[in-house]
Amino acid sequence: MADRQFDSPDALARSLASFLVRLARRCVRQRGRFSLVLSGGGTPLPLYRLLGQEPWRSQMPWAHTWLLQGDERAVPPHDNRSNWALIRATFGDLPLADDHWLRMRGELGALAGARDYQLRLHVWAGGIDLPRFDLVLLGMGEDGHVASLFPGRPAAAVQGALVVAETAAIGQPPVPRISLALPLINAARYRCLLLTGSRKRLLWQQLQQRPTRLLQLPVSQLARPLFCYMSE
Numbered sequence: 001m002a003d004r005q006f007d008s009p010d011a012l013a014r015s016l017a018s019f020l021v022r023l024a025r026r027c028v029r030q031r032g033r034f035s036l037v038l039s040g041g042g043t044p045l046p047l048y049r050l051l052g053q054e055p056w057r058s059q060m061p062w063a064h065t066w067l068l069q070g071d072e073r074a075v076p077p078h079d080n081r082s083n084w085a086l087i088r089a090t091f092g093d094l095p096l097a098d099d100h101w102l103r104m105r106g107e108l109g110a111l112a113g114a115r116d117y118q119l120r121l122h123v124w125a126g127g128i129d130l131p132r133f134d135l136v137l138l139g140m141g142e143d144g145h146v147a148s149l150f151p152g153r154p155a156a157a158v159q160g161a162l163v164v165a166e167t168a169a170i171g172q173p174p175v176p177r178i179s180l181a182l183p184l185i186n187a188a189r190y191r192c193l194l195l196t197g198s199r200k201r202l203l204w205q206q207l208q209q210r211p212t213r214l215l216q217l218p219v220s221q222l223a224r225p226l227f228c229y230m231s232e
């Protein structure tokens, strides 16, 4: 699928919300459930806001939907640096059962939080080794990081785990983090990258030429199909 470009974050969010509803309904028809991995950060917030509003709210098959986290900062859930806090506040009051939200427990710290999420994912997936989510939403940092997999860091290269700990205080805000590992992100049926702002769009354009110096960036390691939704 070609990249999708929009004039504004709002136009991007509207188009993506409609795509997401269609995909969710199709997954439920085909397999009886829809699993959506949520990105942290600011870029996906207009999308989350819309999914909690009409007409998308009534169209989403919430009873068969599970919302998971792609990454979290190692802070308590009510801390204003927590991805979870921002996600929940932005979605508002969804008709989603409590056990359909799979929160990363940032309050445990990066190492224990990563172990805890891996165990809970394993149970959630019925004990299979490599769960296949339907869609993973991802933001991208201007340094090419996705989820909390940062360029040159050991966590970004882990192959043998589902969830990894980033133990350094890194990123914005600079804190240790918990992240889905690359093989788990790449096992999903679809990945969708959300990019806003000229610097990220420029990096994405450069990546299309696949220059050797950028091939090691986490964003370059994402498997296809990978949808890219971009706006100013």
Ligand SMILES: O=C1O[C@H](COP(=O)(O)O)[C@@H](O)[C@H](O)[C@H]1O
Pocket: 039, 040, 041, 042, 043, 044, 071, 072, 073, 083, 138, 139, 140, 141, 146, 147, 148, 171, 172, 173
């Ligand atoms: O720290 C993080 O940053 C990235 C990018 O965030 P954005 O605010 O520029 O959209 C985000 O994708 C990641 O989930 C988050 O933990």
